[in-house]
Amino acid sequence: xxxxxxxxxxxxxxxxxxxxxxRRADMIVCMTTTLDGKVALVTGGSRGIGAGIALRLAQDGxxxxxxxxxxxxxxxxxxxQIEALGRRALxxxxxxxxxxAVRDAVDRAVAELGRLDxxxxxxxxFLVGAMDDLGTAELEQTIAVNVRAPYxxxxxxxxxxxxxxRIISIGSNVGxxxxxxxxxxxxxxxxxxxxxxxxxxxxxGPRGITVNLVNPGPTDTDANPAxxxxxxxxxxxxxxxxxxxxxxxxxxxxxxxxxxxxxxxGAVVNVDGGFTS
Numbered sequence: 001x002x003x004x005x006x007x008x009x010x011x012x013x014x015x016x017x018x019x020x021x022x023r024r025a026d027m028i029v030c031m032t033t034t035l036d037g038k039v040a041l042v043t044g045g046s047r048g049i050g051a052g053i054a055l056r057l058a059q060d061g062x063x064x065x066x067x068x069x070x071x072x073x074x075x076x077x078x079x080x081q082i083e084a085l086g087r088r089a090l091x092x093x094x095x096x097x098x099x100x101a102v103r104d105a106v107d108r109a110v111a112e113l114g115r116l117d118x119x120x121x122x123x124x125x126f127l128v129g130a131m132d133d134l135g136t137a138e139l140e141q142t143i144a145v146n147v148r149a150p151y152x153x154x155x156x157x158x159x160x161x162x163x164x165x166r167i168i169s170i171g172s173n174v175g176x177x178x179x180x181x182x183x184x185x186x187x188x189x190x191x192x193x194x195x196x197x198x199x200x201x202x203x204x205g206p207r208g209i210t211v212n213l214v215n216p217g218p219t220d221t222d223a224n225p226a227x228x229x230x231x232x233x234x235x236x237x238x239x240x241x242x243x244x245x246x247x248x249x250x251x252x253x254x255x256x257x258x259x260x261x262x263x264x265x266g267a268v269v270n271v272d273g274g275f276t277s
Contacts, residue, residue, distance in 0.1 A: 032059065032060050032061060033060075033061045034060040034061055034254070034258045034259070034260075035057060035060040035061040035062040035117075035118075035254075035257060035258065036061035036062075037061070038061065038062040038063070038117040038118060038257075039062060039063045039064075039065070039109065039110075039113045039114065039115045039116050039117050039118070040054075040057045040062045040063070040064050040065070040116075040117065040118035040119075040120060040257065041064075041065045041066070041067075041105070041106060041109045041116060041118070041119050041120065041153075041157070042054045042057070042064060042065070042066045042067070042120040042122055043066075043067045043094070043096065043102075043105070043120065043121055043122050043123040043149070043153060044066075044067060044068070044069075044096070044122040044123025044124065045064070045066025045067060045068070045075075045078060045120075045122065046066060046067075046068035046071055046074045046075035046077075046078055046091075047071070047074050047078075047221070047222060048219070048221035048222065048223070048246060049122060049170060049216060049219055049221065049246045049249050049250070050066065050120075050122040050123065050170075051066075051074075051078045051246065052245070052246025052247050052249060052250040053120055053122060053170075053246075053249070053250045053253050053254075054066050054078055054082060055078070055081055055082065055085070055250070056247065056250035056251065056253065056254045057118065057120075057250075057253075057254060057257060058081075058082040058085045058087040058089070059085055059254075060254050060257075060258070061087070062087065062117070062118065062257075063087050063088035063089070063090075063113050064082050064087060064088075064089055064090070065089070065090040065091075065092060065105075065108075065109035065112070065113055066078060066079070066089070066090070066091055066092070067091075067092045067093070067094040067096075067105050067123065068091065068092075068093060068094075069093070069094070069095050069096070069123075072091075072093065075091045076091065078091075079091050088113060090108075090109060090112050090113055092105045092108055092109065096123045096124075096125075096144070096145040096149040097141060097144040097145050097149070099148065099149075099152050102149050102152045102153050102156065103152060103153075103156045105153075106119070106153055106156035106157050106160070107156065110160050115160065116157055116160040116161060116165075117161065117162075117164065117165055117166065118165070118166045118168070118257045119153060119154060119157040119161070119165075119166070119167045119168070120168050120169075120170065120253060120257075121149070121150035121153055121154070121167070121168070121169040121170065121193075122169075122170040123145065123149065124145060124146045124170070124189075124190075125141060125142055125145045125146060126186055126223075127141065127142050127185055127186065128182045128183060128185070128186060129182050129185075130181065130182055131184055131185075134185055138185065139185065142185050142186065142189050143189060146186075146189035146190065146192070146193075147189050147192045147193070147196075150169050150193060150196060151196060154167050154196075154200060154211075158204075158209075161207075161209050162207075162208070162209075163207065163208030163209070164208055164209075164259065164262070165204075165207075165208070165209040165210075166209070166210055166211075166212075166256065166257045166261075167200065167204075167209065167210070167211045167212075168211075168212050168213070168214060168253055168256050168257060169193045169196070169197060169211075169212075169213050169214070170213075170214055170215075170216065170249075170253075171190045171191075171193045171194070171213050171214065171215040171216075171268070172186070172187075172190040172215055172216065173215045173216065173217045173270060173272040173275045173276050174186065174187050174190065175187050175190035175191040175193070175194065175215060176191075176215065176270070176276045177275065177276045179237055190215075193213050194213060194268055197211050197212060197213040197266060197267075197268065198266045198268075201265040201266030202266065204265075205265060208262075210256070210261065210262065210264060210265035211265055211266065212256045212261075212264060212265060212266070212267045212268075212269065213267070213268045213269065214249060214252050214253055214256070214269050214271055215268060215269065215270045215271065215272060215276075216244060216249045216271050216272060217238055217243075217244055217270070217271065217272025217273045217275040217276075218231075218234045218235060218237075218238065218243045218244065218272075218273075218275070219243060219244045219245070219246060219248070219249060220243045220244065220245055220246070221246065224243075226242070226243035231243065237275050238272065238273035238274050238275045239273060239274025239275075239277055240273040240274060241273075242273065243273075244271065244272075244273060248271060249271050252269055252271050256269070
């Protein structure tokens with residue numbers, strides 16, 4: 001059994017708060033006003049794909065709240081980067097396995113930043129191993145963080161989201177194609193987000209709120225570096241033969257968060273370099 005932020009697909013920040021090697025999300029310097037006046041909440045936004053998303057949304061004009069579990073120092077770095085872009089930033093300590101903490105994070109973001117327009121469900125755990133080796137504790141933790149937390153965050157956000165609101169969840173390409181053994185639990189949890197996305201999109205369409213899912217492929221993060229020991233094999237499953245950067249995933253999220261994507265809802269977007277093709 002193992003635990004990591006990501007594996008052959010995806011790069012969500014794990015909620016276990018382990019130390020990283022300091023690989024940071026791409027710092028973006030080109031500013032736009034696409035999301036000017038908007039407020040976003042990114043769960044697990046202190047590193048990896050989550051940090052990349054938080055920075056891109058700030059680049060596009062949004063004020064950003066982000067959650068982390070344990071690594072306050074890394075979260076503070078992302079906050080400083082957001083503020084350097086001229087945007088307001090808020091950091092919230094929250095364990096995705098705690099339903100109350102998830103609800104409170106949404107409410108605090110609204111209380112301190114004044115509104116909520118965009119929710120990005122990014123925080124996740126990645127527990128891998130043969131089914132015989134994974135017990136009830138691993139099952140419950142995975143479901144709590146990867147499935148229940150996005151549901152509860154969306155439920156809490158609905159009290160604040162209005163017409164033009166966005167809910168974007170970060171899944172994984174291994175929800176569609178598990179090329180290595182030991183991924184059944186994680187794959188199951190990420191596939192659940194497909195049902196959440198499509199069901200909620202149908203429910204919220206009349207309110208002008210879109211709901212979409214982004215499935216990253218192998219992404220260069222601390223837990224799954226592009227120069228890691230298994231990177232060549234993992235990259236070999238993609239059509240383009242390489243890892244994504246966090247900024248690649250963030251670009252798709254930014255588009256889905258923008259007014260231009262108002263007719264896109266219930267979509268599952270694979271940003272995986274052809275991994276699932």
